């Protein structure tokens with residue numbers, strides 16, 4: 001009898017040991033939260049440095065807001081731009097970035113963004129991306145915005161090649177797995193608590209956690225909380241852009257920065273909340289109000305332009321472009337396919353379609369074409385006047401919509417998250433739109449993809465350095 005009891009005790013002990021082993025939290029070198037451009041870039045760099053990586057994405061697919069990026073990605077001295085004789089330089093690009101941000105940018109981070117921008121484009125091209133078309137978005141003094149040939153959207157191309165790398169490097173990606181808590185002990189982050197697609201919660205212990213969970217522009221509740229002026233605004237963001245990092249760090253000694261700085265993009269189609277790329281204006285499109293008058297430099301900074309648009313009669317405006325602009329940008333065809341565009345064979349017909357006085361629209365377009373011919377915009381001093389507008393014409397109704405969060409987690413040049421005293425929190429890194437400071441009061445168009453790739457890569461490399 002005694003032997004049986006001892007035997008059973010041993011069996012229970014072994015079984016208990018096995019169960020305890022099976023229930024032990026998973027361990028990895030690095031957890032990355034969010035599979036947009038910044039998170040995937042961080043995961044790739046960490047994996048290439050030999051670390052084990054788990055990449056967690058709460059949505060059913062990768063890409064986040066990065067997948068939606070349309071207009072392009074900025075860089076100076078990329079292999080595409082450096083031989084183009086455009087006269088660009090790091091100083092000029094930095095000056096444009098700081099001017100757009102009304103000189104409220106973190107200069108150390110902004111300088112790093114500029115210095116590493118060309119390398120970021122070359123890295124993506126090396127991974128197989130087509131970024132050979134150079135254009136210009138508002139606020140730039142030269143062409144430095146890279147996009148696929150034909151002016152195709154940049155985000156899907158970048159996510160395509162980054163996604164391929166995930167597979168090639170065997171990075172452990174889990175979609176529909178949402179991080180709901182950071183594990184924090186003895187002043188360091190030690191892992192994450194995750195909820196999977198079945199609602200089961202589990203822990204992953206890690207030497208480093210990278211927050212790459214994007215902004216909060218997809219959450220009207222949050223953007224109105226931080227900036228009540230944005231009540232009623234549509235958003236261009238994907239549904240997962242809910243600022244989860246705000247909850248994740250709520251119990252840590254971190255002060256979020258610049259949270260009220262939220263960018264409204266001037267040209268959003270109001271019925272469907274679809275962003276109309278700045279590249280249409282960059283390639284020569286103009287803005288008119290509902291009375292048919294131009295009212296601004298169409299290439300002004302986004303914050304200035306959005307405010308001017310809101311002050312126009314009835315708050316509605318039309319973006320006007322022509323066949324040559326359409327032919328240079330495949331995004332324009334996408335808007336036509338989505339039935340967002342009114343088309344007309346003449347100015348008279350366009351005036352009729354838009355319900356505008358034909359004489360006013362004729363005067364507006366002829367006067368603008370005269371400025372293009374003379375090389376000087378006497379009304380609004382628009383610097384870049386690429387083309388005269390000729391029939392057939394296209395028009396899209398546009399209004400400002402919430403687009404980008406300049407604020408977020410404070411980081412240093414190694415993408416380490418800083419505490420209230422400016423000291424790095426051990427084990428915690430962040431990159432992309434979840435971070436704040438780089439863009440100051442207003443982000444220069446095309447700088448976010450650059451930010452996500454540059455600082456995503458820095459985060460992955462820093463994590464590897466910490467592990468060594």
Ligand SMILES: Cc1cc2nc3c(=O)[nH]c(=O)nc-3n(C[C@H](O)[C@H](O)[C@H](O)COP(=O)(O)OP(=O)(O)OC[C@H]3O[C@@H](n4cnc5c(N)ncnc54)[C@H](O)[C@@H]3O)c2cc1C
Nearest residue numbers: 034036038064065066069071072179214240432433448449
């Ligand atoms: C319509 C549109 C057009 C744009 N066009 C341009 C452009 O042309 N050029 C440019 O430079 N910028 C552009 N931007 C901005 C740019 O795309 C984004 O700001 C940038 O890509 C952000 O990258 P990210 O990796 O930080 O975040 P995201 O790409 O948004 O990725 C964050 C990911 O984290 C996931 N996530 C969030 N919380 C959790 C959680 N708790 N657990 C797990 N996963 C989580 C999200 O689901 C998401 O997939 C555009 C944005 C939009 C919306």
